[in-house]
Structures are given as structure tokens and as C-alpha cells.
Amino acid sequence: MANNAPLVSIIAVNxxxxxxxxxxxxxxxxxxxxxxxxxxxDNGSSDPPGAWLEQxxxxxxxxxxxxxxxFAGGNNVGIRAARGEYLLLVNNDTELEADVVxxxxxxxxxxxxxxxxxxxxxxxxxxxxxxxxxxxxLHPVTARNRTIGQFEPDRGQYTEVRETPFAHGAAMFTSRAxxxxxxxxxxxxxxxxxxxxxxxxIRKAGYRILVEPRARVLHKESVSVGKDSPLxxxxxxxxxxxxxxxxxxxxxxxxxxxxxxxxxxxxxxxRYLIRGKSRHLEAFGQAMVWHLGLGARKQEGTTPALPAFLxxxx
Numbered sequence: 001m002a003n004n005a006p007l008v009s010i011i012a013v014n015x016x017x018x019x020x021x022x023x024x025x026x027x028x029x030x031x032x033x034x035x036x037x038x039x040x041x042d043n044g045s046s047d048p049p050g051a052w053l054e055q056x057x058x059x060x061x062x063x064x065x066x067x068x069x070x071f072a073g074g075n076n077v078g079i080r081a082a083r084g085e086y087l088l089l090v091n092n093d094t095e096l097e098a099d100v101v102x103x104x105x106x107x108x109x110x111x112x113x114x115x116x117x118x119x120x121x122x123x124x125x126x127x128x129x130x131x132x133x134x135x136x137x138l139h140p141v142t143a144r145n146r147t148i149g150q151f152e153p154d155r156g157q158y159t160e161v162r163e164t165p166f167a168h169g170a171a172m173f174t175s176r177a178x179x180x181x182x183x184x185x186x187x188x189x190x191x192x193x194x195x196x197x198x199x200x201x202i203r204k205a206g207y208r209i210l211v212e213p214r215a216r217v218l219h220k221e222s223v224s225v226g227k228d229s230p231l232x233x234x235x236x237x238x239x240x241x242x243x244x245x246x247x248x249x250x251x252x253x254x255x256x257x258x259x260x261x262x263x264x265x266x267x268x269x270x271r272y273l274i275r276g277k278s279r280h281l282e283a284f285g286q287a288m289v290w291h292l293g294l295g296a297r298k299q300e301g302t303t304p305a306l307p308a309f310l311x312x313x314x
Contacts, residue, residue, distance in 0.1 A: 005035040008101055009084030012092040013074035015043045018052060020220065021092045025057050033101035037061060039078045040092075044068040070190035071169065079184055084176070091170045093220040095124065103215035104173040107161060115182070115207025116199070117173045119215035120149075120158055128154045131219055134164035134211045138196075140252040141259050143244050158213035167202075167209050169195035171217045174202075181205055191231070193239035200247045230283040237268075237287035245291075 014021045038060045044067040107117040121132035133149030272281040
């Protein structure tokens with residue numbers, strides 16, 4: 001089988017998470033698929049793990065960016081170095097089940113219009129709880145959507161391959177042929193929404209995005225950023241608006257901006273004031289200023305400069 005199996009490049013990005021990365025790499029060693037290469041990109045860690053990797057995981061191809069390029073930038077470095085016909089981009093805070101590659105790869109035999117496949121994501125803790133079994137479309141006014149299956153106990157209710165409008169950035173399987181047509185992830189998102197942007201571009205190119213629930217991945221969500229941080233507030237706010245500017249039709253953009261200015265923004269500001277979250281309030285304001293200053297035009301396609309008060313957090 002190894003002689004006939006297409007090479008799959010597994011790409012992960014590390015940022016100051018050596019112990020978490022070790023658990024991920026241990027799960028990769030348990031994979032059944034016979035033709036893989038593993039690429040770990042260090043995204044500017046304060047203590048790069050190159051020597052540690054060489055000692056404990058010599059099979060891993062190791063790359064250093066020298067600075068934090070964000071989620072898309074770090075993964076793009078790995079994609080450019082990959083040799084595989086297929087690529088699995090996966091968070092380093094995940095653990096893979098042994099048959100995940102075979103199950104994801106099999107979906108590409110269902111048609112030439114398959115552009116990306118995601119596994120079923122389960123929370124690492126609590127155990128046996130679903131995180132992701134697909135997404136609903138974004139609402140054209142609020143730019144919100146729903147994660148299918150999230151927080152449901154895993155009772156085996158998701159077994160059939162289904163189409164979804166958006167991939168989940170924790171684990172995305174695609175082919176080199178798709179990448180050659182669609183291109184890499186947009187690096188100016190830096191963090192959050194880049195996989196939604198990529199998904200929109202994949203669908204616009206005529207491809208489908210699928211979820212294969214029998215391929216399963218455990219996810220230790222928000223290990224690097226934190227579940228509630230000013231950094232997350234900044235990029236979730238900024239990039240939600242950026243995505244709509246790039247992909248929503250004109251009428252949806254107009255409706256979204258009215259909703260954002262008249263409803264969503266006052267609610268967010270009041271919530272931060274009541275809870276005394278001054279840094280979150282500043283992050284929210286800086287995200288708005290970025291758009292008012294036309295930062296999206298100035299920095300399109302490049303890794304963005306962070307606001308000064310967030311630079312250390314990144």
C-alpha cells in the first residue's frame with residue numbers, strides 16, 4: 001500500500017507550546033496511513049523547540065519563521081515547504097485518531113469538485129462532547145452562524161458525510177490541485193476568520209467543503225490565545241468586519257454595517273464597561289479604528305502590524 005498511497009503532508013504550527021505539541025506528535029506516530037511527512041512550523045516561540053524535536057521526534061521536518069506570522073502565515077510557510085499531493089493542516093493542540101488520514105482522503109474519491117474535508121472535532125475535555133460537525137451559513141445581516149453539533153454528547157449521531165459552507169481551522173484536509181487553483185490563506189487576518197475566507201474562496205472556485213464525521217480529532221481549544229483575551233477580542237472584531245467587506249454582496253454589507261454600528265457595537269461596549277474589562281474595550285476600539293483608518297486596504301495580503309498594547313500578547 002505504501003508504494004501506491006499518495007504522500008500526505010501533515011502541517012502544524014507551534015507557538016510556545018512544547019508540551020502540547022509533544023502530545024500531538026505522539027498521536028501522529030499512531031497514525032495507520034503509511035505515506036506521511038510531518039512538518040512543524042515554529043511561529044516565533046521565545047524558546048524554539050528545534051533541538052528538542054531533533055532529540056525526541058527526529059522524523060519531523062522543522063521550520064522556524066523567526067517571528068509570529070499568525071495562524072495563516074505560519075501554516076503557509078508549511079504549505080510552501082510541503083511535498084505531499086494532499087495536505088492536512090491541523091492545530092498542534094489536537095490529537096488525531098489512528099485512521100483519520102484514510103477517512104479524509106477517501107472523500108476526495110467522491111468527485112472532482114471536493115475542495116476540502118474536515119473531520120468531526122471533539123473536545124479533549126470534557127470527553128465525548130462534540131465541538132464541530134459543520135457550520136451553518138453566515139447570516140447576511142449579523143454575520144453570525146451556528147456550529148452544528150457543538151456541546152452535544154457524542155452518541156454516534158453524526159455518521160454521514162455532509163456538505164458545509166465553512167471548514168474549521170483546527171483540522172483541514174485539502175489537495176495540492178485545489179491549492180494551485182485557489183491559493184494560500186490570506187495572511188492579513190493573522191488570527192480568526194482566515195479559514196472562513198479560505199472556505200469562501202474555495203466555494204467560489206466551484207468546490208465543495210465536506211465534513212467526514214467518521215474521521216475524528218480531539219481538540220484542546222484556545223490553548224495559545226485563551227478563551228477570553230484582548231487579543232481574541234481584537235481579531236474576532238476586526239476580522240468579522242473584514243470578512244464581510246470582502247465576501248458579502250453589497251446589500252448584505254450595508255445591512256451588516258447598520259446592524260454593527262446601531263446594535264452590536266453598543267452592546268459590546270456596554271458589556272465591557274459593566275464587567276470592567278478595559279483592555280477588551282481598548283481592543284474592540286482598536287479593531288474599529290483599523291477599519292476607519294482603511295487598514296484593510298493598506299495591509300491587504302500581508303501580515304498585519306499589531307496595536308502596540310497587544311504586541312506582547314502575540
